[in-house]
Amino acid sequence: MTPQPSDQFIDDVKVALEHLYDFAFLQKLTLAQQLADSNKRPSQTLGHHLRRELIEAIEALSPEPGAAAHTPDMRQYNLLQLHYVEGLTVQEVGQRLGLSTRQTHRSLRKAEESIATILWARVQSVATAVSEEDLSAAQLSSVQAEFAQLETTLQPTDLGQLLQEAQKAVAPLAQTRGVTFQREEPWPRLVVSVDTAVSRQLLVSVLSRLIQATQQQTITIQGALGEEMARLTLTFPVSQPLALNFVDDEVIAPLAEKLGWLIEVAEGNGRYQLQLQIPLHGPVVLVVDDNQGLVELLERYLTGHNCRVIAANSGQEGLEVLNRTTPDAIILDAMMPDVSGWDVLQTIRTRVETAVTPVIICSVFNDPELAYALGASHFISKPVSRDQILTALRQLNVV
Numbered sequence: 318m319t320p321q322p323s324d325q326f327i328d329d330v331k332v333a334l335e336h337l338y339d340f341a342f343l344q345k346l347t348l349a350q351q352l353a354d355s356n357k358r359p360s361q362t363l364g365h366h367l368r369r370e371l372i373e374a375i376e377a378l379s380p381e382p383g384a385a386a387h388t389p390d391m392r393q394y395n396l397l398q399l400h401y402v403e404g405l406t407v408q409e410v411g412q413r414l415g416l417s418t419r420q421t422h423r424s425l426r427k428a429e430e431s432i433a434t435i436l437w438a439r440v441q442s443v444a445t446a447v448s449e450e451d452l453s454a455a456q457l458s459s460v461q462a463e464f465a466q467l468e469t470t471l472q473p474t475d476l477g478q479l480l481q482e483a484q485k486a487v488a489p490l491a492q493t494r495g496v497t498f499q500r501e502e503p504w505p506r507l508v509v510s511v512d513t514a515v516s517r518q519l520l521v522s523v524l525s526r527l528i529q530a531t532q533q534q535t536i537t538i539q540g541a542l543g544e545e546m547a548r549l550t551l552t553f554p555v556s557q558p559l560a561l562n563f564v565d566d567e568v569i570a571p572l573a574e575k576l577g578w579l580i581e582v583a584e585g586n587g588r589y590q591l592q593l594q595i596p597l598h599g600p601v602v603l604v605v606d607d608n609q610g611l612v613e614l615l616e617r618y619l620t621g622h623n624c625r626v627i628a629a630n631s632g633q634e635g636l637e638v639l640n641r642t643t644p645d646a647i648i649l650d651a652m653m654p655d656v657s658g659w660d661v662l663q664t665i666r667t668r669v670e671t672a673v674t675p676v677i678i679c680s681v682f683n684d685p686e687l688a689y690a691l692g693a694s695h696f697i698s699k700p701v702s703r704d705q706i707l708t709a710l711r712q713l714n715v716v
Contacts, residue, residue, distance in 0.1 A: 322430075322437035330433040333371060334401045337610060340364035351440050372614055374435040375402065378428070379702055393428035398700030400425060402610050403681060413681075473601055473627075473642050474516070476507035476547055477540065483520035487528060495533040505540050507547040509595050510625040511576060516595075519572040523580075526569070527551065527591065546579075549593040563591070600645030600715050603627045605635035605661060606679070607653045611701075615648060618703040624716060632656030636664060643670045646715040648706070651680035651688070659691055666692040675713040677706075 322330075329348045336342040343349055344364035352370050353363055375397045380390040392414065399410045411421035484491075484498055491497065527536060531553065539550040563569050563580045573580050579594040602624050604615050609630060616626045627644060629635035632653045647665065651658035658678065665671045677695040678688040685696035695709045710716045 322433040326437060327430055327433040330371075330436060331429045333367060334397075334429065334432070337368055337371060337401050340368070343367045348436070352436065368610070369613070370436060370439070371432070372402070372610055373617075374432045376614065376617070376703070377435055378431055389427075392424055393431055394702075395700055396421070396425050396428045397432065399681075402614070403608065403699060405681070473508055473625075474511050474513050476509050476511075476549070476595065477504060479511075479513065479517055480520060480538070480549065482517055483524055486517075486521045487524045490525060491528050494528050494531070496528045496531065497535045499535050499537050501537060501539040505542045507540050507542055507595075509547050509597055510601060511595065515572060515576060519569065519576065519578065522566075522569050522572070523551075523563070523591070523593070526563070526566070527553075545597055547595045547597060549595070551591045551593075553589055554587055601625050601627060601642070602710070602715070603629065603635065603638060603644040603647045605629045605632065605647065605653075605658070606650040607631055608650070611650075611699075615701075615706065618706050624710075632658060632661045635661055639665070639668070639671060644674065646675045646677065646710060646713060647671075648677045648679055649693075651678055651682055651684075659687075662688075662691050662693060675710075675715060677709050677713075 329346065333343060333346055333348050340362065341364065344362060346367065349363040349367040352367060375394070378390060378394045378397065380388060380394060395414060396410060399405045399413060400407065405413070407421050407425065408418060411418055414421070416424065534553045536551055536553045539552070541548040541550070563582060569580070577596050581592045583590045602619060604612050604626055606612050607630055612628045612630065616628065619626055627638060627642070629638050633656050636656065649658045649661060658680065662676060662678070665674065665676060675694040676692065677697060678693040679697045679699060679701055681699045683698045688696045694713055697705050697709060707716065
């Protein structure tokens, strides 16, 4: 049986929850260091990692679909969401949940103890794992380990533009080797959901390997768009077999695996052909909310459901995103400081590109009638759960 967390550990968790959005403060906490080895990503600071652990612990308390609002689990989940994630005062939370101030404080303490229990178990599991397996510095810093933990942010991207940037990066090397690139026309419009930085590096690595494997050749690049994949085919003549093994390449292989790209190679009739197959992915969902923690929560809700999330942290930023792309659905907060969600919704409905785009209003103000009158497709009252979001998107035929 795992020992229960001490009162000091519970108090440390409470302090961290109270500073959920203050990364500099979280960074200095002992709790951040204790959880440092719990699936921390290389790109994250200790403060960012601690907040991620706290929010995931809150989500772990989310009750099963259909649970009654008055059950202890649902009460704890709602208390934590409203007070720490949404930022409501204890008094406001009590009013929302129909509790007295004393009841709210008592229930909130129990919820904090539940979060502490979850985090304490993680601390103990990390300590056990470290004691059982002595990983060397070489193993921890291996290329495979780095890529396995690489954090990617996917967004709609013009693959042709990305390819141009990669060609520009390798241009000096190509000039030295006498290698040129030629695109076959007509070139299709290839828009895919990818992490631009990681994808660009993968393309640079592929082109660099090809250039170094030959000289005085023209590499022909052809683009094609399928139902589920975009394809880039690179072809050039060869006078002798090329020693290129992309499957085992320590840089290209893990990057391709991380992005979900498929690489196929073929040689025959004096020609060498390399084909990159890039998933188009599923629908793009724009989340517009000034609560960064909630945005990250919604991103996790949609992970693994064939969705790619674009985040905007204000109404104005959301409108700017819509100037560049048309998402398949929009999750929109009603109350934001600069441009309100209601204003954003009305603007969305007046634009031809987004006039029929499904919009889910997600708000602490329980006013679905107003939302529907202004053109919302669905309304969800905060705090929001994973099942509510997924159910709404399914009902709207987005996922």
